[in-house]
Amino acid sequence: xxxxxxxxxxxxxxxxxxxxxxxxxxxxxxxxxxxxxxxxxxxxxxxxxxxxxxxxxxxxxxxxxxxxxxxxxxxxxxxxxxxxxxxxxxxxxxxxxxxxxxxxxxxxxxxxxxxxxxxxxxxxxxxxxxxxxxxxxxxxxxxxxxxxxxxxxxxxxxxxxxxxxxxxxxxxxxxxxxxxxxxxxxxxxxxxxxxxxxxxxxxxxxxxxxxxxxxxxxxxxxxxxxxxxxxxxxxxxxxxxxxxxxxxxxxxxxxxxxxxxxxxxxxxxxxxxxxxxxxxxxxxxxxxxxxxxxxxxxxxxxxxxxxxxxxxxxxxxxxxxxxxxxxxxxxxxxxxxxxxxxxxxxxxxxxxxxxxxxxxxxxxxxxxxxxxxxxxxxxx
Amino acid sequence: xxxxxxxxxxxxxxxxxxxxxxxxxxxxxxxxxxxxxxxxxxxxxxxxxxxxxxxxxxxxxxxxxxxxxxxxxxxxxxxxxxxxxxxxxxxxxxxxxxxxxxxxxxxxxxxxxxxxxxxxxxxxxxxxxxxxxxxxxxxxxxxxxxxxxxxxxxxxxxxxxxxxxxxxxxxxxxxxxxxxxxxxxxxxxxxxxxxxxxxxxxxxxxxxxxxxxxxxxxxxxxxxxxxxxxxxxxxxxxxxxxxxxxxxxxxxxxxxxxxxxxxxxxxxxxxxxxxxxxxxxxxxxxxxxxxxxxxxxxxxxxxxxxxxxxxxxxxxxxxxxxxxxxxxxxxxxxxxxxxxxxxxxxxxxxxxxxxxxxxxxxxxxxxxxxxxxxxxxxxx
Numbered sequence: 217x218x219x220x221x222x223x224x225x226x227x228x229x230x231x232x233x234x235x236x237x238x239x240x241x242x243x244x245x246x247x248x249x250x251x252x253x254x255x256x257x258x259x260x261x262x263x264x265x266x267x268x269x270x271x272x273x274x275x276x277x278x279x280x281x282x283x284x285x286x287x288x289x290x291x292x293x294x295x296x297x298x299x300x301x302x303x304x305x306x307x308x309x310x311x312x313x314x315x316x317x318x319x320x321x322x323x324x325x326x327x328x329x330x331x332x333x334x335x336x337x338x339x340x341x342x343x344x345x346x347x348x349x350x351x352x353x354x355x356x357x358x359x360x361x362x363x364x365x366x367x368x369x370x371x372x373x374x375x376x377x378x379x380x381x382x383x384x385x386x387x388x389x390x391x392x393x394x395x396x397x398x399x400x401x402x403x404x405x406x407x408x409x410x411x412x413x414x415x416x417x418x419x420x421x422x423x424x425x426x427x428x429x430x431x432x433x434x435x436x437x438x439x440x441x442x443x444x445x446x447x448x449x450x451x452x453x454x455x456x457x458x459x460x461x462x463x464x465x466x467x468x469x470x471x472x473x474x475x476x477x478x479x480x481x482x483x484x485x486x487x488x489x490x491x492x493x494x495x496x497x498x499x500x501x502x503x504x505x506x507x508x509x510x511x512x513x514x515x516x517x518x519x520x521x522x523x524x525x526x527x528x529x530x531x532x533x534x535x536x537x538x539x540x541x542x543x544x545x546x547x548x549x550x551x552x553x554x555x556x557x558x559x560x561x562x563x564x565x566x567x568x569x570x571x572x573x574x575x576x577x578x579x580x581x582x583x584x585x586x587x588x589x590x591x592x593x594x595x596x
Numbered sequence: 597x598x599x600x601x602x603x604x605x606x607x608x609x610x611x612x613x614x615x616x617x618x619x620x621x622x623x624x625x626x627x628x629x630x631x632x633x634x635x636x637x638x639x640x641x642x643x644x645x646x647x648x649x650x651x652x653x654x655x656x657x658x659x660x661x662x663x664x665x666x667x668x669x670x671x672x673x674x675x676x677x678x679x680x681x682x683x684x685x686x687x688x689x690x691x692x693x694x695x696x697x698x699x700x701x702x703x704x705x706x707x708x709x710x711x712x713x714x715x716x717x718x719x720x721x722x723x724x725x726x727x728x729x730x731x732x733x734x735x736x737x738x739x740x741x742x743x744x745x746x747x748x749x750x751x752x753x754x755x756x757x758x759x760x761x762x763x764x765x766x767x768x769x770x771x772x773x774x775x776x777x778x779x780x781x782x783x784x785x786x787x788x789x790x791x792x793x794x795x796x797x798x799x800x801x802x803x804x805x806x807x808x809x810x811x812x813x814x815x816x817x818x819x820x821x822x823x824x825x826x827x828x829x830x831x832x833x834x835x836x837x838x839x840x841x842x843x844x845x846x847x848x849x850x851x852x853x854x855x856x857x858x859x860x861x862x863x864x865x866x867x868x869x870x871x872x873x874x875x876x877x878x879x880x881x882x883x884x885x886x887x888x889x890x891x892x893x894x895x896x897x898x899x900x901x902x903x904x905x906x907x908x909x910x911x912x913x914x915x916x917x918x919x920x921x922x923x924x925x926x927x928x929x930x931x932x933x934x935x936x937x938x939x940x941x942x943x944x945x946x947x948x949x950x951x952x953x954x955x956x957x958x959x960x961x962x963x964x965x966x967x968x969x970x971x972x973x974x975x976x
Binding site for chain 1: 655793815
């Protein structure tokens, strides 16, 4: 078996200090020592998310954070605008509808970005909107949405802006406060590089006021319980301690590199990856590509599933397949976390070899050369 | 700093193979290999829980599993009997009330067990009860409840029996199917010895019929989504992969020892611990002690908090304090998971030394001798 290399947009590779932290015996979570660690972690998360807002931590996958961001903000019968373009933005609608919220769904074709002007129009048509739900990096399509632009149109209205930054936050630019994001949902197993099971919400003062104003069908996801616990730097229910130990390690290394340097590194790797793919004659799926991942259209005649399997079998390179209607039509390469230049270059070379094996017309080395060209001229 | 020894009823100590499993790079969860691991884990869980029912796995703490066991079974306005005697059984009521369920609370003093005859009487008075919520091992009081007896009275009625086995299942006898338990909630960080963040529900056919019959204010905790995913040996949302790798290791060792042998070992350690405490003149709190832990009344004049702190500082022995109204009045010793004879004997000796330090009248060695006496005559 070749070495296994996760190049999927979550879970991402876990850095060695975090892996080793999880191999230690656990501390007890109701101790002064653990609360001190939690304080450090909350502080680190605020740094990564560019916010002074409270950050709450859930022991759940990202979907749990999404549910919390729905049931705590919009009461049954209340109105929410959902910007929909991909599997994960659809989930906002599914959750909202499950809880009896009136959803105004704004759909754009998968792969396209949302336009702030459209959002402004919708808000004018629906002045009773409680919250606008959107997505930073739509993991199913590879689109990075213009949250800054959307924030500019939602900000002046009464509506709250809620962003799924589960896979995007920490890898692509996201200035939570400056962009007027009221609630940002974040996953641990993406740019924060810990195994799945942790999720976070950065919550603005305006959002807290709304949370206080309504009642909610929630207990485990009742954000007021989390805020109360936060006063003592604690969690209302048993936290996922081992994942938090890992996160603390990663936040230290993130601070050391600097979050803006990390955003720039992902952007650079993304440009290199896209150049590599285009040099192989492959089309990019996302009209506005996210920094953290690249979605590539499968060329005509390629058995995508066999291609992905072969990449794992021969090179240990695990890419992500398309989801839902994109199954078999695209594949997805992550360039987030500790995935580095060498792995991206090597993986492009591996893709070239497998494409040739599968009788696609590809010039060996062309993808790597184009990617290297980008890296040569966009040095850190 | 002395070596740290967790003797708390969750989180418990994590065995070395599980720790090392978490130090490996993660697999991707949407692969045939990971589904095969999940199949092994589900199979192992059924073995531990003595059930042929479906077991679903949540990425959450135990409270998440409790919420799922409430919102999926009893509709708003439906009636539930809650057997209440301690912090965790109270939580059943709190969750049910949060979701607009009519709760018939049956309270017995903390430290006392529930009597099946009382439950039978309540069911006769409330024939429209949808579910009875109770607790296997009440972690806040150390009581092991008579689930077999309660199952015998709930079984013949239309009501479903739901048991919080979060800390008890896997350490004390729990025959889910034989005892007619419809839904059993289990935590990962207790007898299953993995870090916090995993919870499970064993769900009977009768419970599934009820789950299908009602709608629920749930998305992340919608059990129908989990059942659908189970068909493909999958999970509806990203599972907590690193914790599952650890769990797989632990389930292998549990199978090797045998679940009945584990129940017997805990029972034996429990008897030794209780004998040791009583030989020191300390009173036990639970009228019906659980196999997995011992709650001990603080002797008059002892500063319990200082006692617990000193045990950590000098011996690295971390016991649990009392919770809620029992704060400062009891302390709690776990004998579950990989806590063994030596650690229990050593910890009793440590308690003796600290009690003497704190000017309690204690005969050094008396507790250890009494505990050893039990172990000498109750050999595995």
